[in-house]
Amino acid sequence: xxxxxxxxxxxxxxxxxxxxxxxxxxxxxxxxxxxxxxxxxxxxxxxxxxxxxxxxxxxxxxxxxxxxxxxxxxxxxxxxxxxxxxxxxxxxxxxxxxxxxxxxxxxxxxxxxxxxxxxxxxxxxxxxxxxxxxxxxxxxxxxxxx
Numbered sequence: 001x002x003x004x005x006x007x008x009x010x011x012x013x014x015x016x017x018x019x020x021x022x023x024x025x026x027x028x029x030x031x032x033x034x035x036x037x038x039x040x041x042x043x044x045x046x047x048x049x050x051x052x053x054x055x056x057x058x059x060x061x062x063x064x065x066x067x068x069x070x071x072x073x074x075x076x077x078x079x080x081x082x083x084x085x086x087x088x089x090x091x092x093x094x095x096x097x098x099x100x101x102x103x104x105x106x107x108x109x110x111x112x113x114x115x116x117x118x119x120x121x122x123x124x125x126x127x128x129x130x131x132x133x134x135x136x137x138x139x140x141x142x143x144x145x146x
Contacts, residue, residue: 028114031075032089036117042110055113062107068097072116081106092116 028036039053045060054070067076072094078086080102088100094116102108 027077027112028075031077031087031114032091033074033114036074036114038112038114040110040112044108044110064101065111066099069113072096073113074116075114076100077112078102079109080104081109
């Protein structure tokens with residue numbers, strides 16, 4: 001019974017960080033950027049020269065904006081209430097500047113920028129937690145032999 005519990009614990013610790021390291025957010029999926037990192041500007045409109053995660057918004061109004069990004073942008077999801085949304089799909093290698101507009105009779109509620117995967121190094125917990133789990137289990141097994 002203890003072996004089953006240990007195996008289940010190993011699997012849980014190993015799988016958990018892998019599923020949270022690359023969030024798959026619906027806005028980015030809709031923009032054709034599955035598993036992309038993202039930044040969400042909300043509430044809208046934002047003040048001119050607002051910067052988050054390397055994306056700077058200028059000329060922000062209730063229905064349009066200009067943007068510049070330090071990282072390549074795969075797609076942008078512009079949401080406006082129940083009336084709909086606009087999706088700008090650039091693919092990768094992506095774009096670094098552009099214009100966004102919501103072509104409905106409602107104002108923008110939020111804007112999500114989805115970044116291209118630029119082969120980033122995995123986050124620390126993604127690597128550290130499975131290694132710590134293996135070392136911990138090896139320690140437990142060694143103590144049982146003694």
